[in-house]
Amino acid sequence: MRRRVIVIVTAVHAPSARFLADAYKSLAAQELPDGWDWRWLIQEDGRTDQVAPYVPDDERVSFRQGRPGGPGVARTLALARADGEYVKILDADDQLPAGALARDIAALEADPDLGWATSRALDLLPDGSTVGFPGDPEHGPVERQAVLDHWASHDYLAQVHPATLCVRRELLLALGGWMALPASEDTGLLLALNSVARGWFSSEVGLLYRKWEGQVTGQADHVDSAEREARMAVVEARARALGSFQWRYRAAGSD
Template sequence: MRTISVITAVHEGGHHFIRDTYESLREQKLPDDWQWEWCVQEDGTSGIPASSLPSDPRITFGTGLQARIAVTRNHALARATGDLIRTLDADDVLLPGALERDIETLERVSWCVSACVDLHEDGTTAPGPYDPPGGPLEPTRFYHEVQEHRLSVQATTFAAHRRLVLALGGWQALSGAETIALLLAAEAVTAGEFIAEPSVLYRKHPNQTTASNHYWEPTEAATRIDALMQRASALRESGWKWQ
């Protein structure tokens, strides 16, 4: 059996939807020779988010010093055994066929992102308004979009070959935008694809990290983007390509 490792970071107080996340993962239908594992890592040492997880041998749970989501995801990545990696936030819901489409796409390319549907507190949904067309992506598309202060995808849908993620150093150790950082790093060294069929319900709620005004403090936010753009630029200038 081949494995796709689903990577989820969670913190105490941010775990209230994680059972829904698990149920959506449990209902995924994979090709006959594939299985999933769920590497859940707490940003902290309370152990409380683990109480919301079922007893399932496909789940591993770890704790660690509080260091924000990028470091937390990297700790989960260290436990991953799969050929492929898929990012999944602790408050999001996978849609049917999401992992199967990732697996099929990653037979052709080294990374992919997919469409998502916003899930609002009142239960209504709305598709992403700026999705690119499905299929192969231009090699600088997302780099230029971030330069122009826009991004047409949710980078939290990122999936890739595990060895590529390891070679890139995992999620860049930033206070946010770490999924964008990994997306741009992967784009800099190898081709990817966009899956037009939505893969997640992206839950909108007041307690999500990006809903905080503090998260968007101008100097902090600008520094994050500057750091991830510098890394992507350095990779491009190096000429190194992932085979």
């Protein structure tokens, strides 16, 4: 019987390559439901000789390179070799707690009209401690436009973390992958998904989000006010436009 696959997509650049070992350790420890396997697609954002030495030697792991364009471009390029039912995001410097993949699979398998799943995230600090966030939504389904409306009314902060996304591959492809932005490309995808499909939020921790001095979201360019306003404007405009078309994701064969 054909085994089913959840694909993990990771964009990496040279400064974050050293964290791939921790990401792999967390992935290798995942216990999947019977009949399921994972595949890890690592895509370098660039063509250097500084990432490949950190790529794990595992037949379930594939590595490719491409001209630099940011993490959204790297992830979207990786979709060319994604052949599983679901696509899970895992940034190179983050880690998956035990059970994260199994919970994503269980949520999406239980309701074929759900397009995506997210989970609670904890910041992983340099000393190894973790810190949570207030304001998580209720455990369970997330209705269309709920994340978008919260984000728009809370200074562009979503109540679910885009780095925890697990999404149906065909829906991800239909939306064109990640947005062509220098940052917030994952938020753009999350809000687009929320405009066309119901999702799921798990209150169990599904991601350890590493905080470190070199991460892209900690750089000055990321918080430049003019660029941030432009990014947020196009992210919201895309999501609202999708909502206005009244197109909704429904599983094949559903009414």
